[in-house]
Amino acid sequence: MSTSHWAWGPEPDPDELREMGRLTAAYTGIGDPAAWEEPVPFERVRLAPSRVPVPGELREFCSAEPYQRVTRTYGQAYRDLIRAYRGDFGNAPDLVARPRDEGEVERVLAWASAEGVAVVPRGGGTSVVGGVEARFDGPAVCLDLGRMRRVLEVDEVSRAALVEAGASGPEINGRLPGELRLRFFPQSYEFSTLGGWIATRAGGHYATLHTHIDDLVEAVRAITPAGVWESRRLPGSGAGPSPDRWLLGSEGALGVITRAWVRVQERPAFKVSVPVRFLSWEAAVAAVRDLAQSGLHPSNCRLLDAREAALASGGDGRHAVLIVGFESADHPVDAWSARALEITGGHGGEAGEAGGSPGGARQDREWKGTFTRMPYLRNAYPGLGLIAETFETAVTWDRFPALHEAVMGTFGERIAVSCRLAFAYPDGPAPYYTVLAPAIRGEEVAQWDDLKRRVSEVLLRHGATITHHHAVGRDHRPFYDRQRPEPFALALRAAKQALDPAGVLNPGVLV
Amino acid sequence: MSTSHWAWGPEPDPDELREMGRLTAAYTGIGDPAAWEEPVPFERVRLAPSRVPVPGELREFCSAEPYQRVTRTYGQAYRDLIRAYRGDFGNAPDLVARPRDEGEVERVLAWASAEGVAVVPRGGGTSVVGGVEARFDGPAVCLDLGRMRRVLEVDEVSRAALVEAGASGPEINGRLPGELRLRFFPQSYEFSTLGGWIATRAGGHYATLHTHIDDLVEAVRAITPAGVWESRRLPGSGAGPSPDRWLLGSEGALGVITRAWVRVQERPAFKVSVPVRFLSWEAAVAAVRDLAQSGLHPSNCRLLDAREAALASGGDGRHAVLIVGFESADHPVDAWSARALEITGGHGGEAGEAGGSPGGARQDREWKGTFTRMPYLRNAYPGLGLIAETFETAVTWDRFPALHEAVMGTFGERIAVSCRLAFAYPDGPAPYYTVLAPAIRGEEVAQWDDLKRRVSEVLLRHGATITHHHAVGRDHRPFYDRQRPEPFALALRAAKQALDPAGVLNPGVLV
Incomplete structure (x- = not known):
């Protein structure tokens, strides 16, 4: 099925989408299914004519066709989703090049450098930080790598x-x-x-x-x-x-x-996964720290706070849930898992059934299912009037409690914030926050920008990174500039100038 | 005790040094104790006068005093050792700055940039690749960080x-x-x-x-x-x-x-270390590969070929010896060790006594003792007329057999080459080779340069890296230039130009 011009994956069925919206509103208490808004269909999107004719030397793999341009305009941030939903494709690339080999990539770069046309490389287009959007003045070609997939x-x-x-x-x-x-x-x-x-x-x-x-x-x-x-x-x-x-x-x-x-x-032949419940968030965090410093190297060590656990795996809304898992293609991992549960038990964690037995396996499977289904759920947000921002960071353990308190206290009562620790290092966790807020219809981009600015300020103030694994793109850029060492920025600019003297490669990103 | 002007550590006792020479000759069959050559004493070394007066603004922590300059001339390559032994300090830095804080480091850089004097930063001075030698035209200041050690x-x-x-x-x-x-x-x-x-x-x-x-x-x-x-x-x-x-x-x-x-x-509370003997080198290598791909992450996984095992831990000269060790501050490592020995056993390895019991513990201790004592042993090489080169690399497993055969076959019968696998990755080993050859007195530097060139050509030809953990310095530079991607070199040069516009920082290294 072909990619939707706005949704994650193919165009959703309108009735299923509404139903998903009703469920989301029931789960989160945010958004109004009665005020459901339909997406602007592809035929009615706003798209400026291409400012650049398809160059003769690239015509075999280059196009200015509207569907191509529209489906390469955005990434997958909520900020992108809402604009696409409303049919706003003002920053569409003028051309889409889909090279079949490196020679054709070289031809695109040579042409773009000579003509001063910006090149925005694109893979799956799943950036959530504006990394693939031609958000700058002047013409742009999207360089889609999708045909080079062997x-x-x-x-x-x-x-x-x-x-x-x-x-x-x-x-x-x-x-x-x-x-x-x-x-x-x-x-x-x-x-x-x-x-x-x-x-x-x-x-x-x-x-x-x-x-x-x-x-x-x-x-x-x-x-x-x-x-x-x-x-x-x-x-x-x-x-x-x-x-x-x-x-x-x-x-x-x-x-x-x-x-x-x-x-x-x-592929792992041995797997164990155990859910461990904690009434105290602080105790759960201490358990994750001990696990991260133990040298056991669990493959899974994800801590969901009570709100996330309730949404993601049917938790009771009072307990945080830590999923501890080990996997190996070489050896049984029971000794590893047993020691991990000693550690979590020492912090008051109650271990559930291990994967393989019904409870744990179901919980683990449910969590995994939810994990990969999540992006599809977001399709219902714009229609429902729910604004979402997920952001992730990393910080040392000594600074985490203050950071977490600040993040959780940044928003008022009508905004739901939840946290999971997605990654854990010996010297600190990488927390992932989800912020859900009722949208002011028509103002979502400004609302989202305000959310982003407020959380980013908290991150920088508490010594955290602006991103742990979502990149900088255009949305994080002002905060990234404050985070990085200034001589490093100088060196990076010089390196770019040496490699890309015409300055056509993804302008506005990093330098 | 103060640092010797030529040896590893303090000035060796002359009788002990000769005795070490006799033992080395007996062990290796290389070098001639009867033709023992004494080092040129400090009082007779050849040192040009400093070309740069100590600048007034740096005089509190900067010196042109001969002992300071001589002991900061070289690193610890054999190439350095032999020149120092013969009293050749032609590339001594003109000045030695020993800043006490970052402010003084900044003052050195500001002065050097303004005056066009090269700055060679120095830590322990243990480079084995000419990284700390002012091997270039024009004046140099050694920036010794030794006073900033808190x-x-x-x-x-x-x-x-x-x-x-x-x-x-x-x-x-x-x-x-x-x-x-x-x-x-x-x-x-x-x-x-x-x-x-x-x-x-x-x-x-x-x-x-x-x-x-x-x-x-x-x-x-x-x-x-x-x-x-x-x-x-x-x-x-x-x-x-x-x-x-x-x-x-x-x-x-x-x-x-x-x-x-x-x-x-x-500090680890739990440690296990087991020596495993193999009659077949190929089988031992396959065992290391399996261990590296097992996800067990042994802390020690060093394979000594039969020659190294004989020299380092009293091996019988026929068996290669693999030391497999695990350590943890958190948990007993028996399950890890047991699975590792299953793997090595599957390749025909005979496990010795584990650390804690007499045999294994002694072997492990002997190996460790030898490991940290090794640099002192090298002090006897120049007097004895033994030339030594140790070089290390890394290569993928598929290419290792051909590389190893080529390295071992590069030299004639009078030159002894031995190998250990010092590090092991899932995708390849990092072999460390020791080459010992009889010196042609007075020609050692040219001899060493020829050895270096020959082994480096073999490394590059077989897709290996010019260094796994000894850096590039000046000795590896021509080979490094051929190894690295050319656009990366462009970018690195541009970055250096941005950070060090006067080009005074360790000239000739990397760019």
Whole structure:
């Protein structure tokens, strides 16, 4: 089915969407199903004519066709969703280029550099920070990597695979041989792509140890206006600053990532997952800290506060729920799990049934189902008049209590804030907050911008990062500029100038 | 005791040194104790007069005194050792600045930038790649961080410590409270410093997982001519390319690292270490690969080939020996160790006694003792007429057999080459080779350069890295230039130009 011009996935059925809205309102107590608003259909969207004719040398893979342009205008932030829902495509790219190989990527960059047309690289288009929106003056071409999606080579001895940047999660894992898998499951797994993950330092499903795609990358290849940037396949190296770490998080501003060698693993044969309930949030947080500092490296260590637990896994609304899981393709993980439950028990956690037995397995499955279904649920928000912002950060343990208190106290009673600890490091957690508020119809973008500004100020004031795994994009940019070291910004600007002298690569992102 | 002008540590006793030479010759069959050559004493070294008068504004902490200059001329490569032994200090820095705080570091950089004097930052001076030698035209000041060695702050909740760059391994661990330790033990531990480790991406003692200092760094602060580069303390972040990863491996070319927050841990209460013997090298390598891909994360997983095992731990000269160890401050590691021995047994490995019982403990202790004593043993090489090169690399598992065969076959019969796998990653090992050859007296530097060139060509040809944890310095530079992506080199040059417009920071290193 073809992609909707506004929704996550294909165009939703109108009746199902309304029904989802009713359920959401019942669950959250926010939004008004009686005042349901319909999306502006594709035929009625507002789209300016393309300012750039399709260049002859790119015409085989380049288009100015409205559907192409509209479906490449936005990412998936609520800020994007509401504008698309209302039919506002003012920042649509003038052209969409869909290269089939690196040669065609090079041709786009050469043409764009010569003509001064901005290039916005795009993978799955799931950015939630305005990273793929041509939110600047002047013409833009969207460089969609979606046709470069092959698994080119697999080294089963070293367990690594060479994958093209435009391959999505299911495509990568569907094309790896035997039991080999890329164990990386962000919430956007269905649509987001390897190139996008690398460009944004995306976070996967591992709660500890290999939290970001960074940890699974062996080598990267990117096309820059100054030439091909290809690092050597190496398991480790100490030869100067890591070239890969310069591209990881570069958000399309330094080059277009076209392929990468990634570390793959056998699919786990041993899994244990246990839900642990806590009446005290503080005790649950202390348990997560102990787990993160234990060296047990749980694959799952997600703590849902009482509100999230109630929504996500049928919790009772009073207990926080910690899901502790271990997985291995090599060995049973019972010793690991047993020690983890000793730790959580020491903090007053009540362990439920382990995965494999009915309660735990169901709870775990429900949580996972909810996790990957979440983006679809958001489709009902604009019609319902519910405004949503999810933001994530990371902070050291010593600063977390004050940060958490400040975040939870930032909003008034009509705004629901919930928290989960999605990732845990020895030196601090990565909390993920969900903010749900009643929308003022027509004012949603300004409302959202205000929410964003207020939470971002709290993050910076408490020594946290503006993002743990959602990238900077355009929405986080002012706060990122205050967070990063100024000499680093100088160096980054100089590096960009050397690689992209015409300044056409994703303008406004990072530098 | 004061540092020798040529040896590792204080000036060795001449009789003990000769005795060490006799033992080394007996063990290795290389070198001639009868033709023993004495070191040139400090009083007779060749040192040009300083070309730069001590500037008035730096005189409180800056000196042109010969002992200061001589003891800051070299690192600890064999190439350095032999020149120092012969009294050749032609590349001595003209001045030695020993700032007591960041303000004094800034004053050195401001003065040097204005006067066009090169600045060579120095920690413990244990570089084995010419990283701290003023091997260029024009005057140089050595910026010795040795007076900035405090532990400034400890966050026991997050388990992190703020440490000044000039602190050595024992100084850091001696100053951390209670059971907290920085678990990072390079062979140079006694003298090398935190700042040096970060600047060179040094490797510690963990064989898997946290192999480099990179993995233990939470935040870095550096003084650049363009200002203070200080990253935020964060357990994890996805906000753009990591600023810390730009400084890690920057080798003094982008700025002077003055302090860092590092992740510390409790001292392990549970340890198991088991020696496992293999008659077949290939089987031992396969066992290491399986261990590295098992997710068990052994803290020690060092494989010594038969020659290394014989020298280092009394092996029989026929068996390769793999030391497999686990450590934890939180939990017994028996389940981990038992599964590891199942894996090695599956490859035909015969497990010896585990640490705690006499055999294994002795073997493990002997290995560790040898490990930290090794640099002292090298003091006997110049007198004996033995030339030594140790080099390390990393390569993917699929390429390792061909690389190993090529390295072992590069030299003739009179040259002894041995190998250990020092670190193991899921996608490849980091082998460490020792080459011992009879010296042609007076020709050692040219001989060494030829050895280096030959092994480096083999590394590059087989897709390996020019260094896994010894940095690039000046000795690896031509090979590094061929290894790194050219657009990355462009970007690095531009970044350096932005941060160090006068080009005074460690010229010739990296760019």
